[in-house]
Amino acid sequence: DAGITQSPRHKVTETGTPVTLRCHQTENHRYMYWYRQDPGHGLRLIHYSYGVKDTDKGEVSDGYSVSRSKTEDFLLTLESATSSQTSVYFCATGTGNTEAFFGQGTRLTVV
């Protein structure tokens, strides 16, 4: 898993609350990604980062923000959680040839 740790692994939160998911890597990979996985949709890119403080939107970025203040950490924040954001979230890292290494995932339930 290229030394990728996601925390928490499971979380239940209430609608309207902010939630932050953390991804920590020990491989010094430049690129980091956040995906969500939903049945029938595969993995969809939320945001990605191509360096410290350099981030860009993916295909499903509405309602999410990210921050990367150091190489090893990439945070995903749900500004005001909604039930439609119930999903499994995966962090991935990459070295620049687009190959990605995945964490174990975070299961988020918004009630």
Next chain:
Amino acid sequence: AQSVTQPDIHITVSEGASLELRCNYSYGATPYLFWYVQSPGQGLQLLLKYFSGDTLVQGIKGFEAEFKRSQSSFNLRKPSVHWSDAAEYFCAVGSNDYKLSFGAGTTVTVRA
């Protein structure tokens, strides 16, 4: 923008039989292509990748895939499946701006 289509949502195959999973992609330039496998409750593991060169690529666990530019396809094959191959398989295409786009996945069930 790139996209990936996996036409088969679910495939059931007998243990020892051959397996082929289909993948079609859309991308304007030379694609980077990948197959990942996900076991229940786990993250994604890379099976194989194609960047350039030989269009038939070998991966882990006895899998191979063939890139056909004329058909915009990157189908995954295994000559003889094992019960442990039951999982969900994802095809992905990478772009020059380092984004990786995934198909919806194919679930493989292996029957004894």
